[in-house]
Amino acid sequence: MKKEHVFEVVRSLVAILLAMLLGFIVTYLVSKQPGEAFQSFLTGPFTSPRRFGNLIEAAIPLTFTGLAVSMAFQAAQFNIGAEGQFFFGATAATIVGITVPAPGWLHPILALAVGGVAGAFVGWIPGVLKARWGASELVSSLMLNYVFFRVGMYLINYHYRDTTAGAMVSLPLKETSWLTQFLPPTRIHYGIFVAILAVIFTYLFLYRSRWGYALRMTGLNLPFANYSGINTTSVITYSQVISGVVAGIGGAVEMLGIYHRFQWLALPGYGFDGIIVAILARNNPLGIPLAALFLAYLRTGADIMARTTDVSAEMITVIQAVMILLVTAQAFLAGWKHRIVVKEAKQSV
């Protein structure tokens, strides 16, 4: 490994440590029991099978949106729309789960496929607008989050709502559509294998296929890719579409695996979390599950800390924010990097 790569890893670690340190200082200032709070935050997720299960469950949707966002990032495109794609994929899967009669093996596959198509559609719009006319995918994908949030809420509220339930929820999904939770007492479900497949697929697509190569070249240098004969217009479109497929399947998996009936009243935020995951993994598909697990670990730990001590779980969002800022700050520790590069160059002379 080159020293520069080592530096990148070290810099990310320093950033993470600094963010955690900040969290601890804040905890120390506000808590009457900072020691216990630290402890339950750091070790909480490993204290019972159920808690460890929570960690794995939380990592599954993060893996999907992380993959989705990193796919777009690799093509140097933004995808802030993973949020809406995830949400609409979940909506579509819910409808399939409620209405379509199908045998147990086919039903989940069908629901996942429809969820993926729904996500693809949401991703296609900003993709094609950017590719054809250069319309900012940032603004359009952000707006589409709200459009498809409303469309999804309308579908559930007016067509598939369970009027007998006290809260605003959809009818329950048919049991044939569920992804089995196979490790009681945890809620870990077959969706974990779908997530693993998605990681492998994304890796093979990006690094072992022509389309993936074209995508990465477009991301590295668009004019150059264009001159060398890559159809960058179609690359931009399909990068967003595939990104949407992955996010949409993620939403479907969450519905079929955990909830079993639609109950979101707001956008659940997994799309924005996916951005954090992609950043931490440096857009490498193989790193995504690790980053997702790490983020899930922080979340689960914070939840346990909030339940057992007097520190609220929101501290973790502050830590996450600082992490994004520092990990992506190119000038953070840049002086150090500069010295490393100079030293290496001198040695090679």
Add this chain to the structure above:
Amino acid sequence: MSEMLQAIFSTSFAYSVLRVTTPLLFAALGGLVSDLAGVINIGLEGMMLAGAFAGVVVSAFTHSAFLGLVAAVASGVLMALILGYFSLKLKTDIILAGIALNLFASGGTVFLLYLVAHDKGVSTSLASKVLPQVTIPILDKIPVLGPIFSGHNVLVYVAMIAAVVVWYYLYRTPAGLRLRAVGENPNAADSVGISVHRVQFTALIISGILSGFGGAHLSMGYVSWFARDMTAGRGFIGLAAEALGGRTPVGTVLASVFFGIADALSNYLQSLSIPSEFIQAVPYALTVIALAVYARQQTRKRARLAKLSQNPEKKAA
């Protein structure tokens, strides 16, 4: 249907449009200033949220609505400084920094709310102040106009004034010219001795001030408490309004009012049991369409220019 029309063509509807437009207008103007300086401010949402929170807490502890407002604006500026420091000095991608800022504000306000009010949802246990409502003399006696334009929270009028000030600043002052020059072409601006960083920092700070006002309107005018994530996407709507308005002050104001109408309308429709989801989705969908149409025109214009420069004799003909 007639019920609906009756509701829409009433003075109370127009009044509520002004009321709901105000925070959107603040956010949109903030987005406009920073966008024209070439720094897209995704963090408007977080800046507003921080402002809304600081306003409530400070007014509760000082028993002064005015100090609350000052704190709201100051915290908007503080958020802008954080955004500027990371994006301009430490070279964090401005979009990612903005997203981080929103996360920071969303979590940070709830965390602090729990500390000061022992509640994670709303601040109703704090005796916070509201900013005064203003009755405009003479105007309030005029039928139709009076009930629409008079008796609003003071920040509604501040927003209207802010729109004019922003226009004046951007198009009638040297500083505004420099700001637009930096946004148009930072290298060219740099080459004539304009400090790009300083201008962009200033733009972000102005953006923070406006967001602070917007946040204060939410928690100290619109309602009299702070609730978690109470901005509810208004910062993003502000960005949309600014995009829909073609990055001009007048367009931004019109687009903000349009979003305000849709927002007010969806409140009315809910009471008439018409699916409000569609009305609420329309402004966002329209923004996407407007964006696409605008981008398409630009592409065609570029293509035409490219053609002209290839065979200039056609230009003469």
